[in-house]
Amino acid sequence: MNKKSIAALILVTLLTGCTTRQNATTGEQEMNTATKAAIGGAVAGALAGAATGKKNAAIIGAVGGAAIGGGIGYYFDQQEAALRQELLNSGVQVIRVGENELQLIMARGIGFDTGRYNLSSSIFSTLNGVAKVLNEYPKSSLVIIGHTDSVGSSESNLTLSERRAESVADYLIRQNVKSGRLSTLGYGERRPIASNNTTAGRSANRRVEINITAN
Template identity: 50%
Template sequence: MAALRTISVLACTAVFTVGCATNPQTGEREAGKTATYGGLGALAGAAVGALASKDDRGKGALIGAAVGGAAGAGYGYYVDKQEAQLRQSMQGTGVDVQRQGDQLSLVMPGNITFATNSSEITSGFYSTLNTVAKSLQQYDKSLVDVIGHTDSVGSYDYNLQLSQRRAQSVLNYLAGQGVAYNRLTARGMGPSQPIADNTSDAGRAQNRRVEIKLAPLPNTQY
C-alpha cells in the first residue's frame, strides 16, 4: 500500500509538471491542449514505469510519467516547439504568428509581400520566406496550406485569381527552398474571408494578406 501511495503521489506530480505549457509570449506556465494530452500520457506512463521498475517503483513511476507525458502530448507538443521558434525568428519581420488549438498560422501582410496588383514576391521579403522555409524543413511533419486573400476593391473574379496567383507564388518559393512539394497546397480566397472592415484603408490593408496554415500530417507519429 505504501508503494502504491508513493506511485500515486509521484504520478500526480509528473502530471502537474508535464501538464503545463509555457506561453512563449508571457513566459508564464499555463494549461492547454498539450497539457491535457501530456497529463493523460503521464498517468499511463507512470503505471507502466512502476510495473517495469520492481526495485524502485516510485522512481519507475516518475520516469514513466515523464516519458509518457511527452509522448501523449503528441502534435501539440511538437507545435509548441515550432511556435516558439517561429515567434522568435519572425520578430521585426511584420509576420504575425498565430495559434489556435493545434493549428499554427503565419499571417503575412500584403504590403510587405507583394506590390499592388502583382503576384511577384518583393525581393525584400525573400529573407523572411527563407527563414520560414528553414522552419518548415526542420519541422517537417505538417501539411502547409498557403492561402491568398484580397480586399474587396475591384471585381470578385479578378481578386480571386490574384489571390490564387499570390498563394501559388509563395508555394513555389517555399518549394524552391527545399520544402517538400507534396506537403504544400495553395488556394486563393479573394475577398471572401475579410478580417477587417473593407470600407477603410486600414481595414483593406489588413485584408490583403497571405496566410500559411500548418496542420498535422495524417498517419504520422509525433
C-alpha cells in the same frame, strides 16, 4: 472512468508535470500544449487499457498514450517557439489556433500590390525565415491561403488570391520545403481583416496566411 483509469491518469500527470507557458496575447500563464496533449493521451490510453480487463492495462495504456500525445504537443511547442524567434519584428503574426495547429498571418510581412500576385524581393528574407523553421520541423503539413482587397470583381479576386498562395508555395519549395507538405487555397475578398475603405486596410487585406498542422 474506473478507479484503475483514474489512478493511471494521476500517475501520468505526476510524471509529466504541469508545465506552463505565457500566452502571447494576454500575458497570462497557461498550460502548454505538450502537457495538455499528454493528459489527453493518458485519458484515452487509460480507457483503452481498462477496456481490455487485463491487469495493469489502464496504467500501461495511460503511460503510452501520454508519451504519444505529449510528443506531438512538445513538437508543436518547439516549432511555435522557433517561429516566434525567427520572425521577431518581421510583422508576421504567429498564432496558436489549436493544440496542434499554428497560423502565420503575413499582412505586413508579405504585401501585394492591388491586382498583383508576384512576390516583392523585400519579403524574401521573411519567407526564408519561415522556410528555415519548416525545414527544421518536417513533421507538419501546410495550407497556404491567399486573400485580396475588394478592388476588382469577386471572380477576378478569387483567382488572384489563389495565385498569391501559389506564389508563396513556389517560393517555399525553392527553399527546399517538400512540395508534398503544401497545399494552396484562395478566398478572394471574402475574409478581410481590416476595412477596405482605407489604403492601410486594403494593404492589410492583401495577404497570405499559412496554417501549420500535424502531419
